[in-house]
Amino acid sequence: MIRMQNIHFQYGRRQLFAGLNLEIPQGNIYGLLGMNGAGKTTLLKLLSGQLFPTMGTTTVFGYDPTKRNPAMLEEVFHLPEEFSLPRMRASEYLKIQSPFYPRFDKEAFDRYCIDFDLDLTQRINEYSFGQKKKLLLSFGLASGTSLLILDEPTNGLDIPSKSQFRRTVASAMTENRTFIISTHQVRDMENLIDPIIILHSGRVVFHNSLEAVSEQYTSRLERNEPEGETVVFKEKVPGGWNVMCERSANEEETQIDLETLFNAVVSKPEAFAHTSAKGSQGGVK
């Protein structure tokens, strides 16, 4: 469904991607993780045709995103981290925006707005940032697009809204839909995003499901500093050590802590290259 091949991209003289490859099949809620400046937002903009690569090809549903073909745009909803909304009522916004999406579901939109406690008769400019984000989320989920790209969707949401967000996204998920959620707030996304894509130093250093990781590794909190060859990652945390170890055959599978996995992958990308379904994908020269 999404294929990026040999993508090169740079901001001025700063090379961000040099030969990045990524394949995203349909039907999952992908979590895109990476440190600040790793290129998550750039990658999402390349996917949605808002940025053009200097070299390489991208296809989304068979379309070249740089052409911004309406047929492709009807299938893609992208919620950016920063956005602006027109000064009008939410109901008016719906009236002018929804006709562009042929599969827009008004009933679902109303339902999501109720879930997010949004008043559609209120003017959008009177909404808080979090409410504006919830309006866009509701719109995106109801738009009927096959691909939803959400960049830091829980930033600006209050605590109840974050759990509501998880519930709503999970309920809106169908086998024909794909979500790509870029986030720093891994705790907000736990039990929602899977598979995980980790971007580091301009390349995809990890791309796999949590199930596949938990078959190979275990993560746990230990009181004393762990030693041994099986330890692939350890970090001191309040109350002990966060540890990620290779799982032995007789050991039970554990739920992998996303934050620990991310830290482990970023600290030793080469150690996880073999766990990625597609191997290490691309990199900065």
Add this chain to the structure above:
Amino acid sequence: MKLQHLLRKEIYEGKKSLLIYSLTIFLVLFFQEMLGSIVTTWNGGLNITSWYDSNYPGFLFLGGFILTSVFFSTDMFNKSGQHNWLMLPASSGEKFLAKALITSIGYPLALTALFFVSSAVIETLAKLTTGDSMFLFNPFTKEIGWMLLHYVVTQSVFLLGATFFRKTHFMKTVLSLGLIALAASLVASVFARIVFAPYFTGLFQIVDVHFDAMMDISEGWLKTYSVLGQTIYWALLAPFCWAVAYLRVKEVQSTDAIQ
């Protein structure tokens, strides 16, 4: 169908500014006409000045150029505003056409209608209050027709400026036109120096000037260049500017956006 949705979206989003602008025009016309009517009635004369015709070109050209210059700004070059426009499911051509139609056709037609309606309201009020004679704005004169045609051609340059420059579009377009005019006059000077060489004694000194004789010699040339100039102006300028502006819209990306 998409174009219709886009036009509706553009008008919906700009309706508040549009109303304020329309009201401003109405009030400018109202105060000028009413004041003129009151003063002339007071003096016992007849009000023979119509402010509509003198105001119309200013609002048409200057207002239209400024409106055109800022019309692409948020959607193409604003960091947070650009996203919505780029991701809207419509082609670049449709998005461009919606904005181009509003600024090049919609604006002059709406302005002309506004002037006519305003004149009807104001003159009725003037007649009722001061008994002054009616002076309606007539949109169907030859002058208005020519002005509208000139507007469509010259506005296309500002349309190009609006898509080409990332900020201060209007000023940059005017400055660019100034530079182009300067370069054109330099070329024309050199051209004149070569064509009328026999009449020059120094580098740029002309003695014994007989313009009639000069025109006789150059009439054929001048006619050719006049036809060429008019062809460029009426047939090529607007399509060229529209085509380049469309290509600019097509290739705009996030890196073009500024804060």
